[in-house]
Amino acid sequence: MDQPTVQYPVKHQSANADPPSVSDRANVNPQPGDWTGRLIGEYEIQKLIGQGAYGQVYFAVHRWLKLPVAIKVLQHVDANDQQSLDRFRREAQIAARLRHPNLVRCTDGGIVGDKLFLATDFVDGEDLRTLVRRRGPLGVAEASEIIRQTSVALQFIVDNDTIHRDIKPANIMLDRDGTVRVLDLGLARCSVSGETLTETGQIMGTLDYLAPEQAVDARRVDFRADLYSLGCTFYYLLTGQAPFSTADNSTMASKIHAHLESPPPPIKNFRCDVPRSVIALIDQMLEKSPERRPDSFRDVCRTLAPVARPEGLARLLTESGENERQATTRAARNVSRWTQPIASAFKVTAVTLLRLPLVITGFLERRPPQRAGQTTSYQFSFRWLKSAMALGFLGLAIWYSGIEIVPVENASSPLFEGRTVEPSPVKHSPFAPSSTATHPPPLDASGMNRQPHLQPPPHPHQRHAPAPPPRPGRSQGMQYNAFQ
Numbered sequence: 001m002d003q004p005t006v007q008y009p010v011k012h013q014s015a016n017a018d019p020p021s022v023s024d025r026a027n028v029n030p031q032p033g034d035w036t037g038r039l040i041g042e043y044e045i046q047k048l049i050g051q052g053a054y055g056q057v058y059f060a061v062h063r064w065l066k067l068p069v070a071i072k073v074l075q076h077v078d079a080n081d082q083q084s085l086d087r088f089r090r091e092a093q094i095a096a097r098l099r100h101p102n103l104v105r106c107t108d109g110g111i112v113g114d115k116l117f118l119a120t121d122f123v124d125g126e127d128l129r130t131l132v133r134r135r136g137p138l139g140v141a142e143a144s145e146i147i148r149q150t151s152v153a154l155q156f157i158v159d160n161d162t163i164h165r166d167i168k169p170a171n172i173m174l175d176r177d178g179t180v181r182v183l184d185l186g187l188a189r190c191s192v193s194g195e196t197l198t199e200t201g202q203i204m205g206t207l208d209y210l211a212p213e214q215a216v217d218a219r220r221v222d223f224r225a226d227l228y229s230l231g232c233t234f235y236y237l238l239t240g241q242a243p244f245s246t247a248d249n250s251t252m253a254s255k256i257h258a259h260l261e262s263p264p265p266p267i268k269n270f271r272c273d274v275p276r277s278v279i280a281l282i283d284q285m286l287e288k289s290p291e292r293r294p295d296s297f298r299d300v301c302r303t304l305a306p307v308a309r310p311e312g313l314a315r316l317l318t319e320s321g322e323n324e325r326q327a328t329t330r331a332a333r334n335v336s337r338w339t340q341p342i343a344s345a346f347k348v349t350a351v352t353l354l355r356l357p358l359v360i361t362g363f364l365e366r367r368p369p370q371r372a373g374q375t376t377s378y379q380f381s382f383r384w385l386k387s388a389m390a391l392g393f394l395g396l397a398i399w400y401s402g403i404e405i406v407p408v409e410n411a412s413s414p415l416f417e418g419r420t421v422e423p424s425p426v427k428h429s430p431f432a433p434s435s436t437a438t439h440p441p442p443l444d445a446s447g448m449n450r451q452p453h454l455q456p457p458p459h460p461h462q463r464h465a466p467a468p469p470p471r472p473g474r475s476q477g478m479q480y481n482a483f484q
């Protein structure tokens with residue numbers, strides 16, 4: 001492991017695995033020292049997919065096993081410095097030991113030239129920073145589910161006497177299954193006390209999510225610092241910005257001061273569809289004093305259980321906010337194409353019908369005057385006719401507006417200027433075929449576990465239908481069971 005790895009150009013005749021598909025959109029600019037096309041250990045480096053404070057992240061493929069991995073080359077950790085090396089080893093060992101479906105597993109590590117590298121499972125998906133930048137703020141149900149799943153992972157970390165210390169949107173990924181995966185476990189401690197965090201620009205991203213006590217002394221924090229960072233992340237998912245990322249907090253000092261002293265701008269300033277329980281939870285997670293934050297990540301899960309909905313998560317990756325908006329506008333336009341002529345015909349008919357009684361009434365009024373108080377049968381019946389036609393016109397107008405206005409109104413909700421339209425929640429029918437992939441089983445009251453999938457009552461025509469297969473990858477080993 002300590003021997004420098006021999007590097008030579010890689011031929012790309014093989015192992016062109018499908019990913020990175022979603023990550024392609026990140027469009028990361030290659031930096032000097034780009035490893036693309038070279039070999040690190042047994043890994044063929046194919047594409048730069050991320051650039052963080054610690055270094056560069058590449059999509060790579062193990063050249064014998066053809067397994068896709070993410071390789072992170074730690075630019076700022078010197079492999080010749082024994083202290084850094086020891087710390088790196090310790091932290092990599094922790095990251096490799098902890099296995100959980102909501103954590104990105106570290107599978108390998110070593111030295112390349114004078115740099116250290118780590119290999120982790122490649123997550124075919126998108127990190128939350130990229131997701132929100134692309135789509136805009138998320139729906140409450142989806143954001144809550146993301147935070148709930150992250151809390152399950154963080155509770156697992158706590159139960160294993162570890163702290164993450166760098167929870168932020170860029171370190172949480174959503175994969176194509178709708179599973180949330182936490183990145184960079186162990187790296188935070190590796191670098192928080194190191195010189196990398198003093199570099200301006202790089203620290204800013206992290207500072208947005210840094211707990212006040214962590215800003216004061218990073219070595220004396222416990223899991224409640226992660227709770228605070230997760231609160232900031234939740235805030236970001238719902239509003240599109242970190243709590244203290246306004247222009248007045250543009251310097252490091254002002255940002256740290258804001259974390260220490262200022263209340264975050266209320267979420268109500270951004271949107272008014274967030275339930276009070278969620279706002280109260282975020283406020284509690286963002287408490288300045290660790291003692292006033294929730295007691296555990298379990299508490300976060302419990303509070304979010306009634307709000308969190310996993311159904312729409314995977315869709316967040318495939319339906320970009322922009323496309324969704326365009327699709328909605330297109331849908332509105334398509335509806336218009338068909339309904340426009342019909343609507344115009346309705347309008348003409350309605351106007352004619354409305355005017356007709358007036359014309360007839362006018363005609364009747366020109367007839368010989370009646371004695372005072374006397375109503376002709378003509379006038380009486382035409383008054384009724386007029387009311388009936390007005391009502392009919394009103395009905396037509398409502399029907400017409402129901403067809404045409406609804407999609408357009410969704411496309412440009414005044415609530416979120418420039419944000420995306422949330423797909424309406426999936427409606428469950430008790431007789432719908434049970435598919436765990438699209439309808440994950442409901443959460444138990446703790447919000448930590450999914451209940452065993454409840455079978456819906458058999459449909460009269462499906463009485464002997466076979467049971468659905470178990471969801472793949474969900475029961476791999478004892479230690480996962482408590483967190484599924």
Ligand SMILES: Nc1ncnc2c1ncn2[C@@H]1O[C@H](COP(=O)(O)OP(=O)(O)OP(=O)(O)O)[C@@H](O)[C@H]1O
Nearest residue numbers: 049050051052053054057070120121122123127170
């Ligand atoms: N295992 C992985 N699978 C897929 N993409 C990954 C993986 N690890 C990292 N990435 C991508 O690379 C990006 C950069 O990751 P990285 O954690 O190095 O940087 P960062 O989080 O932006 O900054 P920092 O290094 O300060 O934490 C991530 O946000 C993610 O998009």
